Amino acid sequence: MLTQRIIPCLDIRDGRVVKGVRFQGLRDAGDPAELAQSYEQQGADELVVLDVSATREGRAAALHTIEDIRRVLGIPLTVGGGVRTLDDALALLAAGADKVGVNTAAVERPLILTELADRVGRQCVVLSVDAAANGEGQPGWCVVTHAGTQRLDLDAVLWAEQGQSLGAGEILLTSWDRDGTLSGYDTALLREVCRSVRIPVVASGGADSAAHMHEAFEAGASAVLAASIFHDGRHTVASIKQELAGQGVEVRR
């Protein structure tokens, strides 16, 4: 039986690990290859690296960081952030990524998902969807881009579904409302997206405990992503998995 995945996420900028609340106020949290290796040893099922560099130099540094991580890492590596073109994606795969996350580039030009899937197979293509509640009495969620500063007139659930038809093999679903708040995943959003697609959905944004992760799995997520709760050392992947197993969740141990 397929187990539920726990995925630590490293945000890197200029080749170093950072994690900020709502993508602002970044603080340095350590060496990427070192952290990657320790997460594998703790039992991480996969690793996601998001490049939040703002400059071309920063993104070039990220490629070297991916190479460094690949050398030591024996579990799957998804890299996202900064993927603008097909060539960006192929460069990340060549550097050692197993999957590439595409976000804004896909919103702007959805066919990039198809081109990438045709070239490397859909199992390498992850559609990153950043979603925020419509609010103001409107139900549903819209897609947000540019670190949350732009709200699009695009329904997040519909977009995930389109992404699947276009070639995405997995959805990385981040709740902009919950990211960095440690108040739990947006399970209503998760439930809607999981009901609409048959590819795996990775829940992201808001995790602070094994209980939050359990809720995400119950909402239909195949995997959960978390950053700060692991970086801070309050929990290890192993301790989270032990708790989840105690709650009857199938995890790899």
Add this chain to the structure above:
Amino acid sequence: MPREVAIIDTSVANNASVRALFERLGLQARLTCDVEDAIEADALVLPGVGAFGAGMGLLDECGLREPIRERVAQGRPTLCVCLGLQMLFEQSEESPGVTGLGVCAGGVTEFPNSVVRPQFGWNLVPAGAADDGGYAYFANTYRVTQAPEGWDVSWSEHGGRFVAAMRRGGVLACQFHPELSGAYGAKLVDSWLRTAEVGTPC
């Protein structure tokens, strides 16, 4: 144990991960599309990410169909990963009309609608063809559900049983990715390298 391993260069995706695994095991890893290499290499890896049709197209383009077919038929040390396993069969629902290597009879079919596809993640592989068994990382939409004749098979479950790994002589074929299966994958490949040479030819 061989000191060098030749990896068929599929020009896509998981080459870097496969290569990194062998380097961590202390071997030289070389990417190649050369026919001589495919015939002569002490240990050969047929990786595979991507579509069945594209994978077979690449082997044909490089003239590798017959050399690999023969090598596998003889049970010489060969590791086939994911699509590499599927290409050993006659055909696949993924690419109708494309002829596989046909070392094994039968075809490759899609997972049923009732389960999440692709199968992404860690699934339990029982002891058998894949040594002691353990959790391995899968990333596939298609799979084999019939036991190929003459091979030792380890079965996993995802919407019914499917071939997780199969072994005959020096050939180990894995539907999962040993290069992404952490300590379990590394141990499996290390043990394949150690025993492949003494595998009985078929």
